[in-house]
Amino acid sequence: MNVIKENTRQTIIDISIKLFAQSGYANVSVRDIAKEVGIKPASLYYHFDNKQTLYLASIKESFSLKASVIAEVLNRQEPAELKLKHYVYKLTELASEDEPFCRLMQREMLDGDEQRLKYLAEKVFQEQFDAVGDLVKEIDPQCDPHMSVISILSLVLYHMETRPFQMFLSGYKKEHNQVDFIAEHVFKLLMNGLPESK
Amino acid sequence: MNVIKENTRQTIIDISIKLFAQSGYANVSVRDIAKEVGIKPASLYYHFDNKQTLYLASIKESFSLKASVIAEVLNRQEPAELKLKHYVYKLTELASEDEPFCRLMQREMLDGDEQRLKYLAEKVFQEQFDAVGDLVKEIDPQCDPHMSVISILSLVLYHMETRPFQMFLSGYKKEHNQVDFIAEHVFKLLMNGLPESK
DNA sequence: GTCTATATATGGATAGAC
DNA sequence: GTCTATCCATATATAGAC
Numbered sequence: 001m002n003v004i005k006e007n008t009r010q011t012i013i014d015i016s017i018k019l020f021a022q023s024g025y026a027n028v029s030v031r032d033i034a035k036e037v038g039i040k041p042a043s044l045y046y047h048f049d050n051k052q053t054l055y056l057a058s059i060k061e062s063f064s065l066k067a068s069v070i071a072e073v074l075n076r077q078e079p080a081e082l083k084l085k086h087y088v089y090k091l092t093e094l095a096s097e098d099e100p101f102c103r104l105m106q107r108e109m110l111d112g113d114e115q116r117l118k119y120l121a122e123k124v125f126q127e128q129f130d131a132v133g134d135l136v137k138e139i140d141p142q143c144d145p146h147m148s149v150i151s152i153l154s155l156v157l158y159h160m161e162t163r164p165f166q167m168f169l170s171g172y173k174k175e176h177n178q179v180d181f182i183a184e185h186v187f188k189l190l191m192n193g194l195p196e197s198k
Numbered sequence: 199m200n201v202i203k204e205n206t207r208q209t210i211i212d213i214s215i216k217l218f219a220q221s222g223y224a225n226v227s228v229r230d231i232a233k234e235v236g237i238k239p240a241s242l243y244y245h246f247d248n249k250q251t252l253y254l255a256s257i258k259e260s261f262s263l264k265a266s267v268i269a270e271v272l273n274r275q276e277p278a279e280l281k282l283k284h285y286v287y288k289l290t291e292l293a294s295e296d297e298p299f300c301r302l303m304q305r306e307m308l309d310g311d312e313q314r315l316k317y318l319a320e321k322v323f324q325e326q327f328d329a330v331g332d333l334v335k336e337i338d339p340q341c342d343p344h345m346s347v348i349s350i351l352s353l354v355l356y357h358m359e360t361r362p363f364q365m366f367l368s369g370y371k372k373e374h375n376q377v378d379f380i381a382e383h384v385f386k387l388l389m390n391g392l393p394e395s396k
Numbered sequence: 397g398t399c400t401a402t403a404t405a406t407g408g409a410t411a412g413a414c
Numbered sequence: 415g416t417c418t419a420t421c422c423a424t425a426t427a428t429a430g431a432c
Contacts, residue, residue: 008397024309026224029425043398045427106308109359110301111222121366129367140393146369147383148392150360151353158352159345161307168319170328171344185345193391194346195338206415227407240410241416249408399432406425414417 009047012037016058021100024107025055059108059116062101063124069094074131080138085187087132088156092183095160102160155186207245210235214256219298222305223253257306257314260299261322267292272329278336283385285330286354290381293358300358353384 015036019028030051034041048054073090076083095102108120132152133145140148159182166172175181188196213234217226228249232239246252271288274281293300306318319327330350331343357380364370373379386394 024222024224026222030427031425039397040399041426042400042428046397051426103308106304109363110304110308112363114362117363118366121363126368133368136392142394143392144369144383146364146367146371146374147357147380148387149367150357150364151383151387154352154356154360155349158356159348162348162352164312165307165310165315165319166344166348168316169344169347170324170331171342173344176344182345185342185349189346189349189391190387191391191393193387193389194334194341195389196340228409229407237415238417239408240418243409244415397432399430401429401431403428404426407423408421409423410421411419412417413419414415 008037008039008043012044012047012054013058013061016054017062017100017104020055020058021062021103021107025111030054056116059104060119062104063120066094066098066101067124067127070128071131074128074135080135081191084132084135084139084190087135088152088187088190089180089183091153091156092160092179092186095157096179096182102157105157106161152186152190155189156182159186206235206237206241210242210245210252211256211259214252215260215298215302218253218256219260219301219305223309228252254314257302258317260302261318264292264296264299265322265325268326269329272326272333278333279389282330282333282337282388285333286350286385286388287378287381289351289354290358290377290384293355294377300355304359350384350388353387354380357384 012033016028016033019033019036022028030041030044033054034044037044044054048057070087070090073086074083076086078086105120108116112120129149132149136143136148136152137145163177166176210231214226214231217231217234220226228239228242231252232242235242242252246255268285268288271284272281274284276284303318306314310318327347330347334341334346334350335343361375364374
């Protein structure tokens with residue numbers, strides 16, 4: 001269903017998420033945001049103290065929306081391997097659907113200060129990170145869950161991150177940009193390594 | 199051996215690489231660069247037409263230096279599996295050593311326009327990309343080399359990219375930041391998948 | 397809650413002396 | 415090749431009317 005914007009504050013945040021994700025904090029001016037919202041820059045300062053505060057509100061909003069979406073797939077009663085498969089597919093789908101979120105995350109990895117990275121880790125990722133950690137430990141009790149979960153995230157998110165770049169590299173096909181194709185490749189790699197015919 | 203800066207132009211580029219990598223294009227002013235070089239901003243315009251030109255010169259310099267470093271390890275006469283292992287170790291080492299290069303690359307993935315991404319793909323990565331593609335095809339003739347090479351790069355580079363973030367996630371240990379540890383984890387995953395005890 | 401008007405800072409870039 | 419001085423555009427942010 002379409003949610004009608006109930007107030008200006010929310011509209012400002014929604015527009016900010018989009019613009020900050022597209023161009024980065026320094027490349028988006030308060031004027032740009034105000035213009036797209038349809039108000040004057042001065043009016044924006046009625047809702048937010050300054051640009052920094054608005055940016056923080058924007059990433060909090062964008063990130064906390066994602067926090068619980070993945071939980072469902074991890075709470076199902078399924079064998080570990082199947083659950084991992086569903087997780088990889090769901091994550092790929094989400095990463096593909098919500099480009100602003102992915103870009104904001106990349107930007108935070110580059111320029112986020114310690115405080116923001118800590119917030120991001122604890123409030124947004126921890127629960128999911130731990131759940132996937134438990135999952136890989138079921139699949140291989142001897143593995144290092146921290147490293148393994150980072151690897152899973154790497155494979156999915158990097159394939160998404162580098163999409164605009166891949167088309168210039170050898171052997172590129174249209175399928176390489178499709179959610180199912182990426183997810184299947186990643187899952188197979190996680191289960192068997194590169195040599196599928198083990 | 200220490201190379202003594204022969205001229206101002208080169209010094210400007212070296213400083214620029216550092217500053218652009220640290221803070222991004224928009225967050226570095228011509229004044230910042232000039233100050234660190236030890237000249238006045240106006241003098242900088244004797245060497246470069248404008249800020250954009252300087253930025254382009256900086257990334258070209260930073261990227262072309264990397265282009266050939268990896269070639270050596272890929273040209274050795276070794277069994278495919280061993281060569282892949284050495285490649286993963288070398289790439290991890292390079293990514294760990296040259297943080298400015300990694301950060302510039304990340305920034306280009308986010309904000310690089312089509313022309314710059316094309317340049318990057320063709321002039322810097324293509325040769326290496328193809329060589330690693332041939333390598334994985336030797337290991338598994340049925341695999342999709344394009345996807346597999348992206349996956350290899352994902353695993354190595356994302357582990358490096360997320361280093362400042364990982365310390366806030368569960369199960370983090372000091373070893374997780376060490377070159378050998380990361381490289382070994384990635385290589386094992388590539389050969390066997392998550393279940394080591396296949 | 398939104399406006400006009402404006403203070404104030406900082407940015408990229410140029411002119412012309414040395 | 416580097417300097418001083420300066421132009422001009424754009425940025426964040428505030429004051430006060432409506």
